[in-house]
Amino acid sequence: MADEESKYFSLTEAERLRSQLEPLLIEAMESRRKMMDVDEQINSLAERIQRSGGLAVAYESAAKTRLERNRLEETVQSALDQIQETGCVVKDLEVGLLDFPARIDDEEVYLCWKLGEDRIRFYHRQDEGFSGRKPIDPRDAGYNNPVQ
Secondary structure, X not given: OOOHHHOOOOHHHHHHHXXXXXXXXXXXXXXXXXXXXXXXXXXXXXXHHHHHOOOOOOHHHHHHHHHHHHHHHHHHHHHHHHHHHOOOEEEEOOOOEEEEEEEEOOEEEEEEEEOOOOOXXXXXXXXXXXXXXXXXXXXXXXXXXXXX
């Protein structure tokens, strides 16, 4: 889509998309955690190699570990790409924070959802972060700006 900046979601559209994106977000988060564990294994191996002068290295095992790390990285990137292609913004992969561009009262905002919340209940201005979240006014829940 050429003009991603003009894509706005209604609350209904964002909620529908959120439920579709949640499994992808979880996959990205889990793969990222596993990747960090594999990175620790690689760093530990690199230290052992350096200390031993590389003489006692199980090269096949090291290669498998590196391949696993690359596979996990590809999984994370693929999930993030799929999420972002929808117009949704991944704000924090560690806690599972997604923002959906929207307009409320002619102001550009983000509908904000965090993994574990049962639905989208908050928004914040685009120049604010998570700490600026405000509850969505029930009167705004019916606004309908088409996805562009």
